Amino acid sequence: MKITSLGVSGAFSSGKPIMAVLEETIKEKILSFKGNSVPKDFLINFIESESRKYFNPSWQSNFLIEFNQPSIRDNGFPYRILFDAGGDIKNSLAYQNLLPHMIDGVYVSHCHNDHIGGMECLGLTSFFNPYYSRKKTEWLNGENIIDKLLTTGSENLYRIFDGMKMEVYGQEDVLNDLWKTLLQGFSTLQDIPKIDFETFFTKKIVTEDKPMIFMDDDRTWEGRIIKSDHVVSGKTPMPSYGVMFTCSDGQKIFFPSDSKIISESDEQYKYYEECTVAFVDCETTPNKSGIHAHVDERKKDNDNITKKQILYHYQSEPDNSDNKFKAIARIGDVWEF
Numbered sequence: 001m002k003i004t005s006l007g008v009s010g011a012f013s014s015g016k017p018i019m020a021v022l023e024e025t026i027k028e029k030i031l032s033f034k035g036n037s038v039p040k041d042f043l044i045n046f047i048e049s050e051s052r053k054y055f056n057p058s059w060q061s062n063f064l065i066e067f068n069q070p071s072i073r074d075n076g077f078p079y080r081i082l083f084d085a086g087g088d089i090k091n092s093l094a095y096q097n098l099l100p101h102m103i104d105g106v107y108v109s110h111c112h113n114d115h116i117g118g119m120e121c122l123g124l125t126s127f128f129n130p131y132y133s134r135k136k137t138e139w140l141n142g143e144n145i146i147d148k149l150l151t152t153g154s155e156n157l158y159r160i161f162d163g164m165k166m167e168v169y170g171q172e173d174v175l176n177d178l179w180k181t182l183l184q185g186f187s188t189l190q191d192i193p194k195i196d197f198e199t200f201f202t203k204k205i206v207t208e209d210k211p212m213i214f215m216d217d218d219r220t221w222e223g224r225i226i227k228s229d230h231v232v233s234g235k236t237p238m239p240s241y242g243v244m245f246t247c248s249d250g251q252k253i254f255f256p257s258d259s260k261i262i263s264e265s266d267e268q269y270k271y272y273e274e275c276t277v278a279f280v281d282c283e284t285t286p287n288k289s290g291i292h293a294h295v296d297e298r299k300k301d302n303d304n305i306t307k308k309q310i311l312y313h314y315q316s317e318p319d320n321s322d323n324k325f326k327a328i329a330r331i332g333d334v335w336e337f
């Protein structure tokens with residue numbers, strides 16, 4: 001199991017040009033230069049135009065997980081699944097030299113934009129890509145996807161068969177809500193009136209009794225869904241669904257997903273205790289939102305819990321100079337278990 005952090009930032013973080021801070025200082029220096037040998041206007045124009053090209057990203061908190069089992073795309077290795085796909089997923093994938101059609105599956109924890117905003121891109125780019133999987137290329141046999149569905153669609157309700165589209169895993173309510181969000185964008189398919197979730201994706205509902213199963217060479221990983229308390233406001237709480245990945249060799253990698261702070265009295269606390277490593281969200285804003293664990297709250301936890309935690313979903317990088325936590329995740333970090 002190889003985990004790559006595609007992005008580590010909070011939902012509303014944005015990147016900035018690397019030179020933005022330096023730019024004003026450099027401009028001041030040029031303007032204050034007493035002499036005629038420096039073409040001031042030229043230099044300032046140059047700095048203004050060039051500095052914007054170098055951008056320091058703050059991509060949303062999504063992970064790429066790879067298992068050494070055959071992909072659905074071409075039977076090669078590995079199988080690539082995203083743990084959530086936010087609105088900037090195409091950029092964070094490109095940073096890892098990956099394109100949307102190179103992804104086999106997505107696990108969806110909940111329906112905030114920083115976790116599902118990229119699903120339209122993944123669905124449409126794989127739908128219109130005749131080479132998404134070898135099976136799909138053979139099925140289309142050179143024919144346009146729309147024509148193929150219109151000629152075969154009455155029987156198949158305009159569904160492309162499994163093995164020809166991305167697999168989407170999640171709790172049933174989450175996947176139903178996801179479809180409500182995606183429907184308008186996906187309705188742009190002209191002449192195909194009966195589209196549904198399975199026109200674009202293979203739906204994989206995960207329940208407490210029905211985990212995700214992945215092979216990884218000669219080991220097996222079981223991904224069991226775990227409900228997290230995320231947004232608790234008013235009478236209708238919005239949960240998020242995390243996953244405990246348990247390996248046949250005994251390792252347990254826990255992704256609670258977006259979650260408010262969990263204390264020892266909460267039922268979910270046992271998962272933080274029993275896991276080998278936990279990837280946990282951690283906000284660092286001056287004001288506590290209450291929907292994510294704040295770094296000040298995480299620091300109060302016992303060392304035996306925090307030593308296993310890798311922090312992400314932050315606004316500014318949390319301080320870990322005392323090694324209270326296992327690590328602070330950064331873009332492109334890779335962990336192998």
Ligand SMILES: [Zn+2]
Binds near residue numbers: 010
């Ligand atoms: Zn989030």
Ligand SMILES: [Zn+2]
Binds near residue numbers: 110112230240258
């Ligand atoms: Zn959220």
